[in-house]
Amino acid sequence: MSAIVSVNNLRKAYAGGFEALKSVNLDIEEGEILALLGPNGAGKTTLISTICGITVPTSGIITVGGFDTQTQFRAARNLIGLVPQEINLEPFETVMNSVSFSRGLFGKPRNDAYIEDVLKQLSLHDKKDSKIMTLSGGMKRRVLIAKALSHEPRVLFLDEPTAGVDVELRKDMWEVVAGLKASGVTIILTTHYIEEAEAIADRIGVINKGEILLVQDKADLMAQMGQKQLKIELTDSVDVIPDGLATYDLERAKDGLSLTYSYDTKGERTGITTLLNDLQKVGLHLKDIQTQQSSLEDIFVGLVKEEP
Amino acid sequence: MNLNAVWTIYIFEMRRFFRTITQSLISPVLSTSLYFVVFGAAIGSRIQEVEGVSYGAFIVPGLIMLSVMTQATSNASFGIYFPKFIGTIYELLSAPVSFLEVVAGYVGAAATKALFIGVIILITAFFFVDIQIAHPIAMMAFLVLTCVSFALLGFIIGIWADNFEKLQLIPLLVITPLVFLGGSFYSITMLPPVWQTITLFNPVVYLISGFRWSFFGEADVAIGVSLLAIALFTGACLAIIWWIFRTGWRIRQ
Numbered sequence: 001m002s003a004i005v006s007v008n009n010l011r012k013a014y015a016g017g018f019e020a021l022k023s024v025n026l027d028i029e030e031g032e033i034l035a036l037l038g039p040n041g042a043g044k045t046t047l048i049s050t051i052c053g054i055t056v057p058t059s060g061i062i063t064v065g066g067f068d069t070q071t072q073f074r075a076a077r078n079l080i081g082l083v084p085q086e087i088n089l090e091p092f093e094t095v096m097n098s099v100s101f102s103r104g105l106f107g108k109p110r111n112d113a114y115i116e117d118v119l120k121q122l123s124l125h126d127k128k129d130s131k132i133m134t135l136s137g138g139m140k141r142r143v144l145i146a147k148a149l150s151h152e153p154r155v156l157f158l159d160e161p162t163a164g165v166d167v168e169l170r171k172d173m174w175e176v177v178a179g180l181k182a183s184g185v186t187i188i189l190t191t192h193y194i195e196e197a198e199a200i201a202d203r204i205g206v207i208n209k210g211e212i213l214l215v216q217d218k219a220d221l222m223a224q225m226g227q228k229q230l231k232i233e234l235t236d237s238v239d240v241i242p243d244g245l246a247t248y249d250l251e252r253a254k255d256g257l258s259l260t261y262s263y264d265t266k267g268e269r270t271g272i273t274t275l276l277n278d279l280q281k282v283g284l285h286l287k288d289i290q291t292q293q294s295s296l297e298d299i300f301v302g303l304v305k306e307e308p
Numbered sequence: 309m310n311l312n313a314v315w316t317i318y319i320f321e322m323r324r325f326f327r328t329i330t331q332s333l334i335s336p337v338l339s340t341s342l343y344f345v346v347f348g349a350a351i352g353s354r355i356q357e358v359e360g361v362s363y364g365a366f367i368v369p370g371l372i373m374l375s376v377m378t379q380a381t382s383n384a385s386f387g388i389y390f391p392k393f394i395g396t397i398y399e400l401l402s403a404p405v406s407f408l409e410v411v412a413g414y415v416g417a418a419a420t421k422a423l424f425i426g427v428i429i430l431i432t433a434f435f436f437v438d439i440q441i442a443h444p445i446a447m448m449a450f451l452v453l454t455c456v457s458f459a460l461l462g463f464i465i466g467i468w469a470d471n472f473e474k475l476q477l478i479p480l481l482v483i484t485p486l487v488f489l490g491g492s493f494y495s496i497t498m499l500p501p502v503w504q505t506i507t508l509f510n511p512v513v514y515l516i517s518g519f520r521w522s523f524f525g526e527a528d529v530a531i532g533v534s535l536l537a538i539a540l541f542t543g544a545c546l547a548i549i550w551w552i553f554r555t556g557w558r559i560r561q
Contacts, residue, residue: 014561052402055561074310074404082402088395092327097320104316105403147399 003027004079004155004186005051010060012046012210020046022210024060028155028188033181034215035201036190043210044190045085048157052082064155078106081153085160085190087140091133095124098132099146106151118149122176138169145176149185156180158189162196174200230261230272232279233287244282248275265293313405317413318420321387325421332421333428336375340429343371344436347493358495359526364437369520370492371433376426376451377458377487377512381479384418384462389469392559401560407553415463419455426451439523447522453538454515458483460545467549467558486512491520496528511541 005028012021020043028034038044049055051062053073062069067076090098099115119125122142127135132143141161148156158177162170177200181187191197197204198218205215214221237256248271251260263270279286325332348364355363391397400410433439441447461478469475490512496504507513508529518534521527527534552559 054398054401056556077402077404080402082398084395084398086395088398090391090394090396092324093320097323101316101320102399102403104319105313105399105405107310107312107404109312 002030004030004065005188006063007047007051008061010047010050010062011058012043012050012055013058020210021050024207024210024212026205026212026215028186029203030154030186031181031184032202033177033187033189033200034203034205035197035218036188036205036207037192037194037197038190038207039192042207044207045159046210047207048082048159048188048190052080052157053077054082078151079154081148081151081156081185083141083144083148083156083158083161085163087137087144089132089140089143092131094129094131095119095135095143095146096128098143099150102147103150108151114152115146115150118146121179122146123172138165138172141165141169141173142176149180153185155186155188158187160190160192162191162193170196228263228265228270228291228293230263230275231290231292232259232261233289234258235285235287238284242282242284244278245275248278310405310409313403314409314412314416317410318417321414321417322420324387325383325417325424333425336379336425337428337432340371340375340432341436343367344433348436358498359524361524361526362437365439366495366520366524367493368430368433368437368439369523370487370516372426372429372451373454373512373516373519374484374487374492375429376422376454377483377515378479379425380418380422380455380458381462381465381483382475383421384415384459385466385469385475385479386462387414387418388463388466389475392466393472397559407549410553411460411463411549415456415459418459418462419452422455422459423452426455441523442525443522447519450515450519450522450534450538453542454519457538457542457545460542460549464545464548464552467552470558483512486510487516491516491528511537514538 005026007024007026010021010024011019013019024043024047026047036044036047046055050057051064051069053069053076057070062076064076065079067079069076093101096112096115096119099119100110100112103115104110116125116128119128122145124139124142124146127139132140135143145158145161161177162173165173174196177187177189189196189201201218203215204218204221206213206221234257238252238259239256241250241252241259245259249262251262252258253260261272261275263272276286344364347367352363352367357363358366391400465475465478469477489507490510491507496507496513496517499507514529514534514537517528518531518538521531521534551557
């Protein structure tokens with residue numbers, strides 16, 4: 001597969017001196033779904049905005065489909081569709097007019113049949129003559145996607161498509177993205193939900209403080225990120241971890257009132273059942289148990305620490 | 309040149325105008341009618357003819373200019389400010405369009421709306437006073453040029469403004485006084501000599517004078533000078549807009 005978007009040594013510093021992107025290199029392959037994971041303020045939106053032409057790079061070169069986004073901006077932007085993070089829509093316009101407007105901006109002649117297909121794909125067809133202000137939040141977000149698809153782009157950027165969206169709608173959105181991928185569109189989405197990246201991405205890039213920390217196949221990364229912890233609270237404190245539990249990866253709390261068991265959700269067996277059985281065998285009584293997954297923040301801390 | 313984009317922006321903006329057609333047209337027609345009633349009939353009947361024209365007819369070109377300039381400016385400034393305000397500007401910035409196409413779309417639409425209102429006011433005027441247009445083609449040309457140049461100015465204001473107050477600031481503080489003091493309701497020859505000289509620094513004088521010439525064949529300043537003034541003004545606005553898009557000032561960081 002060849003790179004459809006190529007970002008080389010991209011740096012973006014704002015007038016105040018803040019460096020939003022520090023020498024970013026990234027190749028996005030045609031037909032893939034790349035999820036960019038990162039906490040708020042990591043530079044995700046700046047990266048997308050710079051590729052799409054909303055922000056001017058301080059230095060570095062970006063090509064889309066082989067076209068330089070600065071010197072051949074028309075050819076490059078023709079290939080790109082952008083779904084922004086904020087719901088930015090003209091409230092008094094109808095869905096149809098708003099989506100057709102986007103298509104026209106890209107120099108394409110009006111094509112109602114194509115637009116209606118897009119609206120059908122996004123379950124918006126029955127709302128095509130409704131004013132945007134009358135739509136629900138989830139529908140508005142889908143209007144943004146329809147606008148981004150209106151000119152038949154080959155690369156689609158989705159900036160936090162599911163931020164503030166309820167679970168059901170999030171699943172809908174994932175289906176939409178899967179459908180787009182099936183139609184051959186390359187998709188780059190930003191998110192700070194691990195589950196989202198896990199559900200739909202082929203590759204995952206982690207970005208923090210303006211730097212891409214890693215770009216990996218989802219399967220590889222998920223194996224690393226799949227660490228979970230089971231916290232076992234005991235009715236009576238223990239001074240040492242009993243010998244019968246020596247085979248488990250257990251950590252004793254200082255007060256001896258709880259044990260923490262680390263396990264891999266991606267492994268064939270989590271070992272939880274046998275652990276619970278063995279706890280009973282050694283005569284420990286459980287007060288409560290809870291599981292916690294290492295949060296994205298933790299993983300970032302881990303990733304940043306690993307850097308020399 | 310992405311002509312489809314120009315047309316798309318133009319139509320989108322014109323639709324906004326037609327959505328609010330009643331208030332877009334009623335208010336200028338009503339206010340102009342009030343001017344005619346007050347200045348034309350009530351006060352005008354006590355004023356002698358100005359440059360051989362009845363006072364009621366004399367103020368028609370100035371009234372049209374007053375409306376056209378404020379309408380062109382406010383329509384264009386709102387047109388580009390609104391996408392900035394609601395965030396839809398991202399679409400313009402990420403689309404394969406150059407500044408020329410964006411400006412042509414927004415300024416074209418704002419100028420068309422202003423022209424529309426100017427013509428409506430002219431038609432309204434026919435109901436109140438007896439006027440003849442000496443040079444109809446020159447009249448339309450002046451009207452169109454004024455619409456376009458002030459729409460360009462409005463576009464700059466819309467880019468510059470970062471709140472609704474600023475959007476109103478220039479039209480209220482600069483354009484309205486300049487138009488009132490630019491001879492809308494009087495001939496500058498009626499002023500004392502010192503003020504006649506000072507007035508010549510007001511660019512609007514040249515526009516109103518040229519426009520009035522196209523109606524009555526009489527002007528305060530030479531028609532060539534009027535044309536030069538409007539050309540310079542348009543050129544200056546275009547240069548500023550070119551600079552804005554080149555540097556991304558207030559729109560693209």
